[in-house]
Amino acid sequence: MAVEKSVKILVVYYSLYGHTLQLAQAVAEGAKSVSNVEVMLRRVEEFEVVKQKAIDGNDAAQKIWEQQQDIRVCSLDDLRAANGVVFGSPTRFGNMSAQIKQLFDSMTKLWLNGEMEGKPAGVFTSTASTHGGQETTLLTMMVPLLHLGMIVMGVPYSVDGMIHNEARGGTPYGPTTIAGGQGELEPKPEDLAIAKALGKRIAEVTVKLQ
Numbered sequence: 001m002a003v004e005k006s007v008k009i010l011v012v013y014y015s016l017y018g019h020t021l022q023l024a025q026a027v028a029e030g031a032k033s034v035s036n037v038e039v040m041l042r043r044v045e046e047f048e049v050v051k052q053k054a055i056d057g058n059d060a061a062q063k064i065w066e067q068q069q070d071i072r073v074c075s076l077d078d079l080r081a082a083n084g085v086v087f088g089s090p091t092r093f094g095n096m097s098a099q100i101k102q103l104f105d106s107m108t109k110l111w112l113n114g115e116m117e118g119k120p121a122g123v124f125t126s127t128a129s130t131h132g133g134q135e136t137t138l139l140t141m142m143v144p145l146l147h148l149g150m151i152v153m154g155v156p157y158s159v160d161g162m163i164h165n166e167a168r169g170g171t172p173y174g175p176t177t178i179a180g181g182q183g184e185l186e187p188k189p190e191d192l193a194i195a196k197a198l199g200k201r202i203a204e205v206t207v208k209l210q
């Protein structure tokens with residue numbers, strides 16, 4: 001009897017205060033719910049200067065730093081091995097963080113060799129404030145995905161909780177959450193459910209494409 005080939009979904013993120021991490025875990029959970037799917041959860045490398053100036057001596061950031069030490073740093077081979085990828089970043093001035101941008105900037109060889117072409121992909125983010133740039137971050141995160149030839153996917157409005165006018169996340173461009181100015185808010189259950197729905201959707205499409 002032929003052994004079914006398992007499909008690999010990579011969820012790679014950066015998070016300083018844990019909100020994007022929670023979305024990443026929900027995306028991973030959604031992808032894992034699809035049969036024949038193996039999920040790789042990875043963080044991106046932290047910059048030494050951020051470690052020294054923003055994490056060391058800051059109790060909240062230190063706690064999240066320690067929580068993430070068991071999660072492996074994303075390598076180029078993880079990106080190569082993945083059949084589908086979901087990228088997550090907190091918003092920085094309406095854009096992705098430099099740490100996630102650094103991951104994209106390290107992908108020249110993969111781009112030259114067309115190694116990411118045809119792989120389904122999606123994005124998610126966290127902002128401090130309601131109108132802090134969730135959509136701009138998500139849309140600009142999609143630009144490198146298009147250069148890489150990936151198949152960019154979002155969240156359809158048929159997903160529960162997508163049509164709303166509440167102070168919470170959930171956009172057609174990707175899952176989001178509102179962290180609060182001091183990171184004092186937690187992702188709402190709807191934010192996590194929408195993140196889970198994107199993970200499941202990307203995994204299902206990736207399985208179909210294999």
Ligand SMILES: Cc1cc2nc3c(=O)[nH]c(=O)nc-3n(C[C@H](O)[C@H](O)[C@H](O)COP(=O)(O)O)c2cc1C
Nearest residue numbers: 015016017018019020090093094126127128129132
């Ligand atoms: C340099 C910098 C720029 C930021 N720019 C924005 C911004 O444009 N809009 C916003 O709502 N929050 C902004 N924030 C807040 C972060 O988005 C917030 O800390 C993050 O969403 C929390 O996610 P995390 O818990 O995964 O680190 C900024 C934070 C920093 C450090």
